[in-house]
Structure formats: structure tokens, C-alpha cells
Amino acid sequence: MEMLTCYNCNMIIVLNEFLMLFTCVKSPCIFVIYILYYLQLFILKFLVYLKNYKTDSFMTVQKKIARLREIMEREGLDAYIVSGTDPHNSEYLPEAWQQREWISGFTGSFGTVVVTKEDAGLWTDSRYFIQAKEQLAGTGVCLHKLRIPGAIDYPEWLSEKLQSGCRVGMDSFCMSVQEVDHLKKVLSAKNIELVGKADLLGEIWLDRPALPASSVCLLEEKYAGESALSKIAVIQDKLKECQADYFLFSCLDEIAWLFNIRCHDIAYNPVAISYAVVGKEKSWFFIKPSKLSAEVVCALEGNRIEIRDYHHLFLFFDELGKDVHFLADLHTLNYAIYNRLVSSFKVTDTISPVILNKAVKNRVEIEGFRKACIKDGVAMTRFFLWLEQELGFRPISETEAAEKLSELRAACPDYVSDSFHTISAYGKNAALPHYSAIPGKDAILKKKGLYLVDSGGQYVYGTTDITRTIPLGELTQQEKEDYTLVLKGMIALARCVFPKGTTGANIDVVARQPLWNNKMNYGHGTGHGVGHFLCVHEGPQDIRQAWRAQAILPGMVTSDEPGMYRENSHGIRHENLIVCQELGENEFGEWCGFETITLCYFDTSALLIELLSEDDKKWLNVYHSQVFEKIAPYLTESEKVWLQKKTEKI
DSSP: OHHHHHHHHHHHHHHHHHHHHHHHHHOOOHHHHHHHHHHHHHHHHHHHHHHTTSSSSSOHHHHHHHHHHHHHHHTTTEEEEOOOOOTTTSSOOOGGGGGHHHHOOOSSSSSSSEESSSSSSEEEEEGGGHHHHHHHTTTTTEEEEEEEEEOOHHHHHHHHSSTTTOOEEGGGSSSBBHHHHHHHHHHHTTEEEEEEEOOOOGTTTOOOOOOOOOOEOOHHHHSSSOHHHHHHHHHHHHHHTTTSSEEEEEOOOHHHHTTTTOOOTTTOOOOOEEEEEEEEOOOOSSSSSGGHHHHHHHHHHTEEEEEEEEEHHHHHHHHSSSSOEEETTTTTOOOOOOOOHHSEEEEOOOHHHHHHHBBBHHHHHHHHHHHHHHHHHHHHHHHHHHHHHHHHHHHHHHHHHHHHEEEEEEEESSEEEEEOOEEEGGGGGGGSOOOOOOOOTSSSSSSSEEEEEEEEEEEEEOOOEEEEEEOBBBBHHHHHHHHHHHHHHHHHHTTOEEOOOOOOOOHHHHHHHHTTTTTTOOOOSSSEESSSSSSSSSSEESSSOOOEEEETTTTTTTEEEEEEEETEEEEEEEEEEEEEEEHHHHHHTTEEEEOOOOOOOGGGGGGGGGGOOHHHHHHHHHHHHHHHHHHHGGSSSSHHHHHHHHTOOO
16 A cells, blocks of 8 residues: 555656646647656556565665666666765755665765675765664675775775676766766776666655655845845856856755755755756746745745746756856766756856855854854753753653753744754764664663763754763763863864964864874864854865865854764764854964854863863863853753853863
8 A cells, every 4th residue: 555655646746747847848849758758657657566566665675785686687787876965966865865775774974875786885984884884784785984094985996896898877866977077087997887877766666755845935134144136146247257158056055045045855954955047137946836935936036036847957958049158066066967968058167156155154144153052052051951850860761862952942932943863872872973863772861971962953043063972970080081182172173273274174183182192083074064044064164184175264154073982882072163253464464263152061070170271271161151141141040050050160
């Protein structure tokens, strides 16, 4: 019955697309072609349904891979790549494009799966080594570790594994131009062909969810700080500068920022599944029309933005003349759309101006961040007070704790959603940097050891991301030492002063030095950009050891989150948000530093005070004074008394 329901849903989606095309296509010849195409699609889907009717709706990873290999054999493929993204190069995905998780069982946010006739592998980085090892156990999928000495990425692995003349398939809608170009370069050296195919998983993923249908809302200028017309004008200036006709955008957060719209198509990320094209005089917004209210349509049209259906981007291309010049960012554009563009138009690879404009927050956005951090600090304070009180009377699971924190955030009228799935990790689970608690299988918090909670909220005026590790009771000497060294690193980065133009790689060492001095380290980056009521992970800046030629500029909001993880024992991470600010100019140049905007206490009972310098203690005392000053006005009297004790000077 579930399979029949899924089949019916898929047919309804196809029928809706057909009816929309019926209203748009004017040429009789093209109309006949579309009729034949959709008739073939109906028949194919029905045959697939009949073939799978008697199979179980649930398949193990081994069965899924076996079925995929059957399709690969039919298509003449020796390997198939299952990417970890969608047609918009997103980090977090709607359920319909979570193909990596579906085929492998791995739930992390980064990685690529490759299936050959004999092997299956997942390539991911150190954030997920422990998690991937556990989730891939018994599946036949081998873990390949990235970003470690001697690591071999999947293109090079394929080149080594496959013989000359082999064929590798991929879904070209879910791979960027940059990634495909690198693949071609590596594989062609051995005469291995890269073949763009439709998503082969569609034949076997019968209960695949439909695309989301959330409603779009407008982000008022009082929160955005700049109108959509003003932002679009910057793109139009770029078109004039490059003597181009159109700029194509496919990244969802770029489109949301550019048009000042928000949506809920992806959990925790207020974006809409869409494309956008900006021309010299007007813009086009490709989205499912049913997602737009009359008010939103009116506002968009007032900004000279025409609405088109999400699936009609190629039809739009068909309407254009041949002497058309497109700008597009090939780092993020999917290969299928690029291939269609270059077949008809001139295309120039251009870094999207939106990326940097979006990352450097304006005055209104920064004030919104500060306000969001106050509201978040109130929720965090009440959460830790609740946890301390409740643990004295009853057991609490990791899942219950996470749900309580979300509930306390939601008490704020301006709260929209969490900004990512809360990492609620006790004891050895905290040694997995991106651990996800599963109800019924999660740990029970006890009055001993360390508890790590990494969480955040989406508010209409800003996005938060905060991690605190707190003691629930007695700690070992090693736990206290680790806790203190990580905090020293976080404080060192918060206090960092640097010349304007400095990159994140230049200052990453500042946060790691206290750990390095004790021959300790962590495998993830130290900081990432954060969007304004947008994605919690945002470029182009970051703070990590790997080089990225992007300076940390005034107005950028970045996380400050060193960590330390001991497998099967404990994990520690302290995280605040910091905003880059100008500190003035002298004969040695222009100088920048950070303002810490997150407001939540650090539990000083877990510290080895003797490991802190006088500057460390001074920073912590000043910070705690600010936390109490800004959070206390929103608390009850008993809550104030509790927070005052937590923020006492050391």
C-alpha cells in the first residue's frame, strides 16, 4: 500500500508538471514532444512500480546497492557516484535529495558515496570518522578518510581502481561544474569516461519524498537593512561591467538574501527551492508558484521580479536569442544547467557578488545578531538551570534535554526555528563532533562527567550558534585539564588583534596553541561564517588550517569553536559568535579584532585556574560581567540569583 501511495504521488507530481507546461508551450511541435515525453515517463514509472510491487518497502543498504548495480549493468556503467548535495550545491538538503543517506545509511552532512561492480565506499572528513564507522558497520560500504595525511579522494581512487575504457556515471544535476571538471581531468588521464546520467536511484527509491511546498515570506527591510532593489542593482552593475546580459543564481541562500525572502523548504535553513536570473532591467524568480501568496507576488513584482515555475528554467533559456552572455558562478552551478547554457550561449565564470556582500553584515544585521544572542542567552540560562534542578530528582536523556532547549528558545516570540539539529551529547558521545542522539538509543545524563550541547536558533533578526560543555558532577583531572585548554584557545582567538586583510588560516593557530603546547589537537575547523537569518554555515570566510584566500573583514560574523575529543571518553567544545571590527589605523597599517556577541556563562567549576593566564582570567571576568548585565533583565529573581553565582569572578 505504501508503494502504491508513493506511485500515485509521483504520478500527481508528473501530471502537475504536464499541466503547467500545457499553459506555457505555444509551439505545436514542442507540445507534441512533451506529450510523448510524459507518456513515456508515465509508462516507465508504472513498469518500475510493477517490478517492485512484491518487494519489501524497506531495503537494507546491501539490497539497495545490489539493485543499483543491476541498473549500472543495464546502463553500461562500471561505477556510479552518489553526491552529497542537491541541484543547488546545498550543505543541508531537503529529504528528496538526501540520496547519500538513503543509499549508505550515513547521516552526516558531508561526504560522497561511490559504487563500483565490486566495491562501495564513503568519503568523508574527520568530523564524522567515528560516526561513519558506526553507521557503515555491516553495510559493505567502506569508510575512506579525507583531510588526513595520505588521504586519497574518490576521483583518484576511481582512477586507480578502474581500467582504461571504463565508464563512470553521475547525476549531473547534483554535481557542480568545478567538481565535474576535476573528475574529468583525473579520469581522462586514464581514458575513463565520465557519463552524465539521470538520478539512477529514482528507480529503486520508491518512497522518495516530494519536493517541499512551504510558503515564502518577505523579510522586512527593518530586519534586512537593505532593499531587494538595492541588492539587485549591485548585480546589474556587475552585468554592465562585464558587458553581460544575465546573471544566473542557483544557491538557495544567495537567492533568499538577494530577494529578501525566506522560506522553510529545508529544515533549519530558511530558504526556498528556487533559481534566479538577474537581467539588465528585470529579474526572474523560478519557484513553485503555489508557494507564493498574493502579497508576496505583489512585492516581488514591485521589485521588477517576474515569477516563473521552478521547472521552467530551460524553457526560459529557449525563449532567449543566441547572442546572449550569461554570468554564472561555476563553483556552485550544477553541471546539467551549465551544459545547457554553454550549448546555446556565451558563459563567463564569475564569482557571485552576493557571497561577499551577504557575508559582510550591515549595521542593521549586526544589531539583529546582538539581539538574537541576548534572546538565545536567556534560553540557554534557563536550560542549564532546569538541567541542574531536574538532574537532582530524575534521569534525563540526551533527547529530552535537546527538546527542552528547543522549547525554551521557542518561548521567544521572534523565534522561527532551531538553526540546526541540536547536538546533545553526554560522556563518550561528545567525542563525536557531529553526534546525533536517537530517541531510545541515546544516553542518560548522570551526575558526573561532561555534557556537551551545540545548538542555535533562527530569529527574524539573526541566527545563533553556541556550544557549551558543562560538568554534571565529579570530573577527572584529565577532563578538567582538557576543558581548561580548550577554553584558553577560545579566549585567545576572541582577543586576537590582526592586520586588515588577514585570512582565517593566518589566525587559526591562535586557538590551537594551548592544545598544541600539550601535543593535543582537533580535526575540524575553528570557525565558520554565519548567515543573517539564513544558513548557520556560510562562506566565504572561515578559520581553519586549510588555506582560503579570503580575508576576515569588518562586519563578518564567524564562530569561535576550538574543541578536543577523546574517543570512548569525552569531548569538549566551547563556541561563541564573534564579529570582526575595525580597531583603527597607525603607521603600521589598519587593524582589526573581534567583538564576542554570544552571551552565556562558562562553568568555572570545571576549570584548573592555575592553567589560566592573568589575561585569560581578566577576559573571562569581563565577559561574565557582560553576560549577567545583558541577560539578567529578562530573568526572574531566582534565576538572577542563580546566574549571578555562575558569573562570579575567578
